[in-house]
Structures are given as structure tokens and as C-alpha cells.
Amino acid sequence: MKKLLISLMITFVFIDMGLWQLFPHEAAAQQKPIPPYAKWGTYAMKKTQERYPHAKIIDYLHIGRVTGPRSSTEKFKLWLKDDKKEFGVFVDIEFNPATSQVIRTTFKETTR
Known part of the structure; x- marks a missing residue:
């Protein structure tokens, strides 16, 4: 009985490993498209860093x-x-x- 259980466990391990190797794409991460506001977010961070050179940006929304x-x-x-x-x-x-030409950039500080 003990040998039968060990044999079944080994069989399931090999089957599981074999199936995982047959479908490696299932584990691949999905890439998200770049949002349309991404370039403006980069611009906002750049201009904020210029305005507050001694501060570190720790979050972004x-x-x-x-x-x-x-x-x-x-x-x-x-x-x-x-x-x-x-x-x-x-x-x-x-x-x-x-044209994507910037007209105005405004900054307003908040404590919240």
C-alpha cells in the first residue's frame, strides 16, 4: 500500500511537471499598453523636480x-x-x- 501511494505521488509529480512544460506561455506576464497620458506624466514629474529640486517624488497619480x-x-x-x-x-x-504644445503648467501645493 505504501509503495502504491509513493508511485502515485511520483506519477502525479511527473505529469504535473510535464503539463507545465507543455504550456510555458501560461506563466508569462501580460504587458499593459502605455496609457495616453504617460508622456504628460513624465513632463509633470520633470517640471515638478525643477520647481522642487530638493524634494523627492514618492508617489504619482x-x-x-x-x-x-x-x-x-x-x-x-x-x-x-x-x-x-x-x-x-x-x-x-x-x-x-x-500639436501637443504646452500652453501653461500650474502647480498647487496641498497638505492632503
Whole structure:
């Protein structure tokens, strides 16, 4: 009986290993597409780092896009930390959607 159980366990292990090798793509990670706001997020982080050179950006949130008749605005919230405090910065990037030319970038600090 003991030999039968050991044989069954070994058989299941080999079957399991063999099936896993037949379907290696099942374990592959899915790649997500790059979101359309990604370039504006990079721009927001760059401009924030220029404005607050002694602070470290520790978090990032895309709030959304507001589309107007002549321009669009991407909205972000970045969380920063420097030697004295942690604080948030709302970054709004207004741009021409046809040319991607930046019209205005505004910053507003927050404690929340």
C-alpha cells in the first residue's frame, strides 16, 4: 500500500511537471499598453523636480483629462518629501491637443 501511494505521488509529480512544460506561455506576464497620458506624466514629474529640486517624488497619480474646445488639460497629483515635510502638488498641464504644445503648467501645493 505504501509503495502504491509513493508511485502515485511520483506519477502525479511527473505529469504535473510535464503539463507545465507543455504550456510555458501560461506563466508569462501580460504587458499593459502605455496609457495616453504617460508622456504628460513624465513632463509633470520633470517640471515638478525643477520647481522642487530638493524634494523627492514618492508617489504619482493621474487624476484625469479635461478637454475643452481649444485645449486639453492633464491633471496629476504628485506626493513629495523633503528634509522638513511631506506634501502634495497638483500639477495641471494645459496643451494644444493638435500639436501637443504646452500652453501653461500650474502647480498647487496641498497638505492632503
